[in-house]
Amino acid sequence: MPTFTEAATVQAWVREARTIAALTGAGMSAESGVPTFRDAQTGLWARFNPEELATEAAFRANPQRVWDWYASRREMMKDVAPNAGHQAIAAFQRRHPGRLTLITQNVDGLHQKAGSTGALALHGNIFEDIWLDPCAGARGRAGICDVSLAEPGRPPHCADCGNPLRPGVVWFGEMLPAGALAAAEQAADHCDLMLVIGTSGAVYPAAGLAHTARQGGARVVVINPEPSELDGVAHALLRGKAAELLPALLND
Numbered sequence: 001m002p003t004f005t006e007a008a009t010v011q012a013w014v015r016e017a018r019t020i021a022a023l024t025g026a027g028m029s030a031e032s033g034v035p036t037f038r039d040a041q042t043g044l045w046a047r048f049n050p051e052e053l054a055t056e057a058a059f060r061a062n063p064q065r066v067w068d069w070y071a072s073r074r075e076m077m078k079d080v081a082p083n084a085g086h087q088a089i090a091a092f093q094r095r096h097p098g099r100l101t102l103i104t105q106n107v108d109g110l111h112q113k114a115g116s117t118g119a120l121a122l123h124g125n126i127f128e129d130i131w132l133d134p135c136a137g138a139r140g141r142a143g144i145c146d147v148s149l150a151e152p153g154r155p156p157h158c159a160d161c162g163n164p165l166r167p168g169v170v171w172f173g174e175m176l177p178a179g180a181l182a183a184a185e186q187a188a189d190h191c192d193l194m195l196v197i198g199t200s201g202a203v204y205p206a207a208g209l210a211h212t213a214r215q216g217g218a219r220v221v222v223i224n225p226e227p228s229e230l231d232g233v234a235h236a237l238l239r240g241k242a243a244e245l246l247p248a249l250l251n252d
């Protein structure tokens with residue numbers, strides 16, 4: 001069973017670890033003011049469960065509603081700044097190139113904004129758009145929908161074949177980007193220490209990476225002010241906030 005551990009112990013584990021994998025979730029961005037994924041939705045979105053909106057079926061059924069939901073989240077996130085936790089991870093990566101692999105479930109781009117390199121963004125990026133379907137090619141011409149030719153709208157769509165744009169995030173039921181997931185599995189399997197930061201551990205395969213790390217012989221530390229579904233996989237639990245704990249833990 002995991003033990004509640006002093007931060008100093010984990011700090012020593014960080015110093016000892018040759019390779020570290022950090023798996024982050026929405027709690028990582030909580031102190032930047034980004035509501036966690038399962039926080040109650042606010043305003044006009046309060047009546048929706050995010051898991052009813054973040055699916056391909058929901059988008060096909062009501063493209064404008066889903067597009068507007070993401071537009072409201074983009075608006076809320078566009079001026080948000082990385083917090084001390086994001087900065088601590090990026091600074092550690094700069095001081096120790098190649099020693100810490102960052103794996104994130106977050107789509108807010110805050111790790112990247114803080115300067116983290118090579119972040120494995122398992123669930124995509126909310127600020128990117130991709131085409132919903134392969135280009136049908138108007139007039140029978142199989143083309144490639146050109147974003148620059150997208151007709152404005154909610155959502156914008158291909159002027160040629162009508163294909164709509166959709167947010168470049170992984171929706172429930174969709175496969176994760178294969179390259180990012182393979183690299184994350186590799187990092188989890190080979191690391192000496194895994195830091196599981198700010199995630200409920202509710203969603204697989206991302207949450208499974210903590211199991212992979214444990215089975216691979218790594219020390220696993222869960223950093224979360226609340227209990228999480230990955231506590232049972234951990235050697236140690238640090239009950240606290242990412243932005244408060246990480247600067248000290250990663251000051252090696």
Ligand code: APR
Pocket residue numbers: 024025026027028030031036037038039105106123197198199200201202203223224225226227228240241242243
């Ligand atoms: N520091 C660290 N952890 C925090 C903080 C904080 N300041 N504030 C909240 N937390 C923790 C919560 O206790 C919770 O365990 O962050 C976690 C957030 O959990 P979720 O909202 O479920 O977010 P996440 O785990 O990232 O969800 C995983 O599920 O719905 C999908 O794609 C979505 O990427 C998301 C994935």
